[in-house]
Amino acid sequence: MGLEIENRPSELPYIERVWRSRSDDVGQMTSIATSHWELVFWEHHGQVRAAVLGPEPKACPAPVPKDATFFGVSFALGTSMPHVPINRLVGGNAEIPDVTRRSFWLKGSAWRLPDYDNAEAFVRRMVREGIVDCDPIVPAVLEGATPDVSERTLQRRFVAATGLTRGAIRQIHRARQAGVLIQEGAPAQDVVHRLGYFDQPHLARSLTRYIGRTATQLSAPDRTDALSLLYKTSSSVPA
Template sequence: MSQKHTGRASPHPWIDTVWQTVCLADGIYRATPDGSWDLLLSVSPEGDPIVFLTGQATEPVDVPYLAGEHSVVISFAAHVYLATESAVRTGAAIRMLPVEDDQFELDGVRLPLPAFADAEGLVDRMIAAGLLKSDDLVAKAFSDRPKAASKRSVQQHFRRTTGITQKDFQMIRRAQEAVRRIKAGEAPAAVAVDLGYTDQPHMIKSIKTIMGHLPSDLELVHKI
């Protein structure tokens, strides 16, 4: 293994997951769609930090890395978006942010560098500064008590907030769940039936398209 990944769920309703990665050798990491956009801190082997925003991924992207690099990734919940951006970033596009004196700047606001242990504190500061907003309709779309709205309205809000359709989001999350369960040792055929795929080949095709891997090499898929 040339990378060590540590992930955790967050109690913060605006954060999906928080990741920390240490690169043990040079290599290429395949970043896979996960239904989130990210705030990412990457520190070079020499100790130089960069901070950037990634968009909502729609397909796997290969990312080279060097031994000695380490990173922290804050993946935001689907209902969260940047207040100042008129269009949602999708695909492989990134936005580099200025970094100086252990701080980064986002839309005129200086903030501490992301930390694995205190992602929640940083996000609270971003919310207080008006940098982040939440779409309540999207936030409640998958809850036990969704807001009363037409299917069309929900779809419009979802696309405007996430940059992808609600169906695409559901397909990504279903593929993630399939990978989790197969990696945990469940029979692929049973997983396919339980998650509503037409059959096992349908599930395999979906995992290959979204995650860029077949069930036989899922050990290479980490951030799920």
């Protein structure tokens, strides 16, 4: 019952995560904050639809069609579709028209619908055809590099590539890490020290804003109150 979600990492640097899910007797979920944009396909009552979902700067309620199946590709930070400016998608989405069970149209070409197992081949084609691009400065900085550009230039490129500032990305990433740690049983005080929060009230405000849950709610999740994908990453909090 509820929202069943399966996900996996990818070896392709353009992809952050590949996921699929099924809704069962659930009409709404809490969509937690995310700094990544996604390409999502879903089928409901025999109709297939698709959309580009932008970054979510805070947790918010989201409708879920009952008895539907979903598949999505979450793209890595710095990756974008130049013909769809990401700053227009922050907190929103752009639906893709003319989707069938077999194909959909993207930038003037017909594409076969991807699935959970061939997402990498699909994204490689997007890269080859120039539909997806990546600003290399973003992943470099997130991995600790210090590029020879001004701070102003760096911030401008981050916003252009991700739709968010470095500070917003850092806060979202830290809150998601905190949520995972608390779900795994870590005491709130330990999470405060481990992730650099000022104190427990600071952690509580972060969880409420970005995850839409308190530490108590994360410790004892209610399956009837669905939460979007929250996964453990191997990366540290962005600099």
